[in-house]
Amino acid sequence: MYIPVAEGTFFIRTALFEPFLAHYGFVAIHRQTSRSVLLGRQKRLLSTHKRLLSTHVNGSDTNNGNSGEVKTDEVLIGSKESYVNEEFYEEGEEGGEETEEEYHTKERILRASLPFVHQHGWTKNAIAAGAEQEGLPSVAHGMFPRGGVELVFYLLQTMKIKTGPFIKEAVEMRLRMITPYMDKWPQAMAIQTLPQNAPEAWSNLGNLVDEIWYYAGDRSNDFNYYTKRGSLAAIYKATEIYMLQDKSDDWQDTWEFLNRRLADVNNAGKNVKNVSDRLLLNLVRLTLVFISH
């Protein structure tokens, strides 16, 4: 008879917290793109957080010649992203779990295939060539039943990981555009808040954050869409206000402030998840105690 309670908490958890977690991940997500590779990738990243770190840092990514700093950034963002996606994909996937080995083999083949795109185009010929390059039979292209488009998705996925830095740069770039008017900017902000001007000011802000998210690769079409835009708008406005009184060189303090706010949102996502998990766990325990008495 306590089951409805448990279901209720589950509902609250999924319906209310998950979207927050999702958007606190601060990463663009394609719900539709992933079938095999992307899905596997994200599940992989999620299920083994530690392994993710070692893969990205020690693994084959090192030969891409990225600087160390960028790499850690990618790891962070990547892990957030994977976390977020897990929530979405868990129910939808009909096949079995993809194993570590399957994921790595596919990833290895796709990475090796990209250079062949110039010769063969985005086709299974390129994948077959990549497989042979990796010392596997060319028929291994059958691991990618959708053919060349899996290569495209793979490439986009590797690009999308850089969303975090992208958003930061976009916000910074946009704020820099107002610097020529900085001496009179407080007034501009003030008149925008007047009732007759507020609607347009809001929609300007909305369009701005929407554009940033769009070009960061976000195509979410659920509640997540609003939470992402809402949190970015809040950060944007907060940074703008901070900027008004910033006297440092080249607004250095402002950009640090911006970085801290973005990090805050990431951490908040983590904490909310922890808290809600613990809450849920305790509720389940309580429920069990009630039932058993």
Added chain:
Amino acid sequence: MKYSTKESDSFNEESLRTQKDTHFGFESVPENEKEKRVYEVFKNVASKYDLMNDAMSAGVHRLWKDHFIQRMAPYPGTKLIDVAGGTGDIAFRFLNHIQSQINEDSFQSKADEDFEFPESELTVDLGNKGVNSSEVKSDSDSSSSDSSGDVCDDVHRDVLLKGSHVTVCDINQEMLDVGKHKALQCGMVSGISWLQGNAEELPVDSNSYDVYTIAFGIRNCTHVDKVIEEAYRVLKPGGRFMCLEFSQVPNPILRSVYDSYSFQVIPVMGQVLARDWRSYQYLVESIRQFPDQETFASMIRQSGFSMVTYENLTFGVAAIHSGFKLS
């Protein structure tokens, strides 16, 4: 409907039963006898096998097999072992597919060379290949042109096929003979070899093939799991296991139509066309005994294959199962 319930029940019973007995159609026979009886069936039907396939499936089995090869999409250099492939249906399609790829490539490279004309006229049209390849042979290497023609043709075509090769393996010599005969008729002499052997213990080395196919054969084997394990053994890492086999039609309405067709029409057809009722009775019964798509997929997974998938053909009358050996 009544067949389907029978099928699922009996399959469960079968799998629970002790190792001694196995199913032969709906009959239960000692394990060591099944192989013999299956051998008898295919010995009897070998000569009419292709005709009966066409008649029973109204030609659709050709589409299935074409689709099967398209799914595999082999590239030149691929080594295939086609198990239970006696009459060569898969093998010939495989070679044709590769040949067409090579033709395409050479066409492409010729186009790239801006139509430099004929000297490098090495493409071989499959239709009258026998004639063509000997011509090419004598053109390019006239000094040894009167040495034994067959061998030279073989060597030449091997070069053309860029090392692609198919080994057709069947337990049944009669079926292999039919296949060989067909091969001679359509001039497929090289890139193909014939091997008599049991799918449960293939007489070939481990890690030696890129693709393992078994089309409408695994159902007749006594130990399906052993066959899959054997497939795993002979494949190279990264190699692909592909199985084309009759499967279960999930839709109850379609299934009832399919069942009545199978049980009412096919044995009669067998009697009329091949003078053999019992073999075709066995055929339809053995299809019902074979595990459904999911069960079979999990069997493949259990044998160590990764990325196991299946694809239904014609509402699930047949299905292509596929898996990869990763290491």
